[in-house]
Amino acid sequence: MMSHQLPELPYAYNALEPVYDEATVRLHHDAHHKTYVDGLNNAEAKLAEAREKGDFSLVKHWERELAFHGSGHLLHTLFWMNMSPQGGRTPSDALAARINQDFNSFEGFKNQFSAAAVAVEGSGWAVLVWNPEFQKLEILQAEKHQNLTQWGVAPLLTVDVWEHAYYLKYQNKRAAWVEAWWSLVNWTDVEERFAKVR
Structure with a gap:
């Protein structure tokens, strides 16, 4: 049986400073x-x-x-x-159009995603997914990694809101972490994932 390996980071440990220490x-x-x-x-x-x-x-x-x-x-x-030292722009092309279609605007999407991330009960995630059955983008919360998910969706973008993800710098200020995290989002990666799953 082939064992799973911890993947290397796609950037240096300090590359996301000062947002992510x-x-x-x-x-x-x-x-x-x-x-x-x-x-x-x-x-x-x-x-x-x-x-x-x-x-x-x-x-x-x-x-x-x-x-x-x-x-x-x-x-x-x-x-x-999903993060990059050059992150933080807005999505483009097909993903931008789909976000506008499914969430009315990028701002509407960002506000809903941030609210979902901040409101996760206990430890968990906010995840932008493509649902091929419904043919739309959706925002889901995942508690304890696996709860509150939908079968068959493809995850595209996620933010970790377990306290270990942000506590050294942001302490218990989850909303501040989520707001800062947007400046790291690697939309090129998200767009490539979206192109593959459509």
């Missing part, structure tokens, strides 16, 4: 994200062991671990790619 990026990537990768590998190994032994007495536990750590790994990987 180096100490938080190091801790967030090297410790927190790595924990989800390790947890995902462990859950997959335990499920493989259960299949070999034909003993599924702990299947509920390991399936939950698979969902939690797998979602954590996927969302963190997207989160790192």
